[in-house]
Amino acid sequence: MKFFIDQNIPKLVMSWLRQQGFEIVLLFDANLSRRASDVEIARFAMENGLAVLTQDIGFAKMYRTQYKRKLTVILVNTHDGTSQSVIEALDNAQLKMDLQTVQKQLVFITERKVRVFL
Numbered sequence: 001m002k003f004f005i006d007q008n009i010p011k012l013v014m015s016w017l018r019q020q021g022f023e024i025v026l027l028f029d030a031n032l033s034r035r036a037s038d039v040e041i042a043r044f045a046m047e048n049g050l051a052v053l054t055q056d057i058g059f060a061k062m063y064r065t066q067y068k069r070k071l072t073v074i075l076v077n078t079h080d081g082t083s084q085s086v087i088e089a090l091d092n093a094q095l096k097m098d099l100q101t102v103q104k105q106l107v108f109i110t111e112r113k114v115r116v117f118l
Helices: 011-019 038-047 057-065 083-096
Strands: 002-005 050-054 072-076 106-109 114-117
Touching (some): 002 011, 002 038, 057 072, 072 083, 083 114
Parallel strands (some): 002 050, 050 072
Antiparallel strands (some): 106 114
C-alpha cells in the first residue's frame, strides 16, 4: 500500500516513512495543486489505490459519510502534531498492526491507541 501524504504531515515524518520502507506520494507527484480540496485528494487516492495519511479529522468525517469501504484513511491525532509525536504514534501503531495492509478502512491513531473502523 502506498500512502498519499496530506499537506499537514511534517517533512521529517515523510523521511521516516521512507526509511521504514513505505512508498509515499505527495501532491506534487500526483500533479495536484497545493489548493486541492480534500474531495480531490480522496478521489485521487481511491483511483490510484492509495491510503491517505493525514492529521485532518475532515478525512475521517468524509470516510464515514461519503467513502465508507471505498477510501483508506490513516488519521494520526497527537497532542501537538509535531514530527516527533507523529513518528512515535506511527511507530507504536506499526507494533500493533501492519499499516501497509490496511485497505478501505479508517484507522485512527493516537499516541496510545489504534482503532480501526470498517
